[in-house]
């Protein structure tokens with residue numbers, strides 16, 4: 182069994198996340214994708230951010246019709262800060278036969294050298310860097326020599342920060358997030374202007 186691990190803040194989750202996850206699943210021949218919402222430290226939550234439980238619920242709704250997508254609570258249930266190496270250790274201990282692939286956006290890959298125990302992360306999981314389709318190969322890895330594969334994916338021009346801005350301005354996010362996510366945002370008045 183091959184499982185992809187896709188971490189992020191997902192504040193809120195959007196179609197860009199779902200499209201890359203589907204691309205990665207297909208291109209890497211994975212069986213499942215496990216989304217892992219991060220537990221930010223309280224001082225990083227900042228104004229206009231959704232609380233962890235709301236981000237979890239939005240993600241759960243975003244993947245509810247996708248049989249091969251799932252959402253993990255692991256980082257929400259541990260005290261912050263969340264370290265990927267601990268998450269992968271927990272996953273491997275629970276399911277030692279699974280082959281794990283850590284999906285990293287190019288932004289995450291650029292800072293990977295500063296993450297806690299990057300070499301150990303590379304031992305626990307194959308690292309797949311999601312690159313915009315048509316882009317040249319990544320020139321070089323962060324200095325560590327951690328092996329990685331590069332996966333060309335479709336990158337839609339949408340970001341969570343752009344969506345938060347839209348919602349604050351009371352503009353529509355229809356088609357940019359799944360309907361079930363939009364309904365939850367509206368019912369809880371997340372990201373609304375004060």
Ligand code: ATP
Nearest residue numbers: 188189190191197201286289336337339340341342
């Ligand atoms: P923000 O705008 O708040 O920084 P984000 O949309 O980048 O948020 P994250 O939850 O931080 O969302 O994203 C998790 C991962 O998804 C990151 O590695 C990021 O590279 C990737 N990602 C985000 N948006 C897209 C997109 N439109 N297409 C492909 N990958 C994306």
